[in-house]
Amino acid sequence: YQLFVTNEDIQPDCIKLNISRQSTVLINKQFPGPEIRATIGDILIVNVYNQLINNEDLTIHFHGVLQKQTPQMDGVPYLTQLPIKSGENCSYVFRVQRIGTFFYHSHIGLQSMTAFGSLIFVDRSNDKIIRTRYNYTEERTLLLSDWWHNDRLHLEQGLLAVPFQWLGEPSAIIINGKTMFNSSCETVNGAGYSVINVERGHRYRIRVIGATTLSTLVFGIEKHKLLLIEVDGNYVEPLSVSYLEIASGQRYSFILDTTNQPIKNYYIQASIRWRLVKPNNGIAILRYKSASLVNKIFIANQTFSLPKETVEYLTNKLQPLTNFTNNYNGGKVPRKSNQEFVLAGGQAAFNGTGIQWVVNNNSLMLEKLSQPKSALEDVYSNNQLSFKTYVIKKGQVIDIILQNLVGAGGVCESHPWHTHGHMFWEISYGDGVYREKDTHLFAHPFLRDTTMLYATSNAYFQYVNSTNHNKPCGWKKIRLIADNPGLWFVHCHIVPHMLMGMSIVLEESKKDIKMVYIPKY
Numbered sequence: 001y002q003l004f005v006t007n008e009d010i011q012p013d014c015i016k017l018n019i020s021r022q023s024t025v026l027i028n029k030q031f032p033g034p035e036i037r038a039t040i041g042d043i044l045i046v047n048v049y050n051q052l053i054n055n056e057d058l059t060i061h062f063h064g065v066l067q068k069q070t071p072q073m074d075g076v077p078y079l080t081q082l083p084i085k086s087g088e089n090c091s092y093v094f095r096v097q098r099i100g101t102f103f104y105h106s107h108i109g110l111q112s113m114t115a116f117g118s119l120i121f122v123d124r125s126n127d128k129i130i131r132t133r134y135n136y137t138e139e140r141t142l143l144l145s146d147w148w149h150n151d152r153l154h155l156e157q158g159l160l161a162v163p164f165q166w167l168g169e170p171s172a173i174i175i176n177g178k179t180m181f182n183s184s185c186e187t188v189n190g191a192g193y194s195v196i197n198v199e200r201g202h203r204y205r206i207r208v209i210g211a212t213t214l215s216t217l218v219f220g221i222e223k224h225k226l227l228l229i230e231v232d233g234n235y236v237e238p239l240s241v242s243y244l245e246i247a248s249g250q251r252y253s254f255i256l257d258t259t260n261q262p263i264k265n266y267y268i269q270a271s272i273r274w275r276l277v278k279p280n281n282g283i284a285i286l287r288y289k290s291a292s293l294v295n296k297i298f299i300a301n302q303t304f305s306l307p308k309e310t311v312e313y314l315t316n317k318l319q320p321l322t323n324f325t326n327n328y329n330g331g332k333v334p335r336k337s338n339q340e341f342v343l344a345g346g347q348a349a350f351n352g353t354g355i356q357w358v359v360n361n362n363s364l365m366l367e368k369l370s371q372p373k374s375a376l377e378d379v380y381s382n383n384q385l386s387f388k389t390y391v392i393k394k395g396q397v398i399d400i401i402l403q404n405l406v407g408a409g410g411v412c413e414s415h416p417w418h419t420h421g422h423m424f425w426e427i428s429y430g431d432g433v434y435r436e437k438d439t440h441l442f443a444h445p446f447l448r449d450t451t452m453l454y455a456t457s458n459a460y461f462q463y464v465n466s467t468n469h470n471k472p473c474g475w476k477k478i479r480l481i482a483d484n485p486g487l488w489f490v491h492c493h494i495v496p497h498m499l500m501g502m503s504i505v506l507e508e509s510k511k512d513i514k515m516v517y518i519p520k521y
């Protein structure tokens with residue numbers, strides 16, 4: 001694949017702005033970027049060309065790809081590679097190891113607001129098994145993102161400025177690169193919603209990718225149930241739900257059955273949850289073949305009534321697909337851990353008016369490191385690193401307790417935590433300060449690579465009832481196996497939080513780190 005990364009002026013929600021939007025970053029001039037699709041065993045070669053103006057750096061991260069034996073291909077600036085400078089290029093080469101739904105995105109600044117695309121891995125033999133198991137013929141992909149009517153570089157600078165300037169809530173929720181901000185859009189050429197074409201009487205596999213910068217979304221399709229089959233690249237026993245919560249970095253596949261509905265156009269909608277301000281324009285159209293054309297309509301009031309609880313119930317119901325050879329660790333959850341540590345994430349004010357996010361009182365901003373070598377190369381050649389890491393040993397079972405702390409404004413927020421290089425099982429969760437007792441254990445811990453750490457187990461109540469903000473926030477325990485030597489970034493996938501320091505690095509089995517050009521497995 002060839003990815004040319006450039007600055008473009010686009011109006012994805014059809015609002016023409018007076019300011020120059022040249023800071024928007026696109027891949028191959030497309031929004032979303034081109035789909036990358038490969039088969040297990042393939043050697044994937046992605047050549048990335050940084051053609052950005054303003055001397056902006058670039059890296060591309062393949063989200064959810066474990067990069068075994070190729071940690072240098074993980075795309076984290078200054079950690080696993082030096083950034084690609086403007087005018088330069090870089091080849092990402094790795095072997096495709098797991099089937100499932102992933103995505104790739106820029107890992108610099110807020111570039112990933114528009115610089116992302118789907119990454120889909122299939123397997124010739126398993127594909128048949130999966131298609132028969134879940135009984136579908138065709139598939140569609142939906143990429144969900146958010147969009148601001150402000151200059152991206154300006155928003156980025158505000159986050160680290162003193163005084164701190166929050167980027168604010170997004171102007172629009174975008175589905176596959178399009179939406180209508182409001183009804184005045186109808187006059188703009190080419191305006192409209194993304195249209196997903198289906199035919200009555202079929203079963204489709206729909207892949208949904210949470211590529212948002214900030215927002216956690218609740219997603220649903222008018223008059224249709226979603227039969228969940230995949231979570232972050234892991235296949236599960238089918239579970240029928242009426243809506244999905246999708247945080248930044250999360251992916252799901254579900255089966256959409258079109259046999260029982262009349263031929264019509266249906267709304268596909270994504271709206272924000274866990275925050276107070278919500279644009280209600282995250283809409284696309286599911287069009288049955290021979291339904292009338294209704295592209296240019298504005299339906300601002302078509303919103304879901306949000307379920308008021310967190311989705312922990314979902315976590316309790318999902319089970320890995322049984323008798324499936326592709327299950328990680330043979331589908332078994334380790335019963336105990338050998339090592340455990342807490343990552344307490346909160347905010348800290350500095351110089352009176354600047355704001356950072358901290359983990360265990362430390363704010364890690366990789367892009368500011370600007371060192372001559374990547375940390376991975378330094379660790380490989382036994383040099384001292386300039387920042388704190390969390391050392392984990394080969395073969396150990398590690399428990400990480402994600403502890404949510406009250407922010408500077410006295411408010412608990414929810415955070416989608418993502419681990420590079422690893423999937424993890426969600427083990428337990430609770431309110432307040434982490435204690436071994438009082439835990440809610442998940443009945444069927446299941447694997448994913450991005451999990452929501454809620455404000456509390458009833459995050460909606462916590463956030464909306466402003467008198468209740470001084471309650472302690474919640475925690476969640478995740479478990480992983482240290483089977484992948486490397487330096488792995490672990491961070492909140494809300495991009496502004498990450499840029500403001502809400503991240504740590506796992507230093508895993510340093511002596512066994514390999515940086516192979518093309519791994520043989």
Ligand code: C2O
Pocket residue numbers: 061063105107249418420489491493
């Ligand atoms: Cu998709 Cu480090 O993230």
Ligand code: CU
Pocket residue numbers: 414415416492493494497498502
């Ligand atoms: Cu966060």
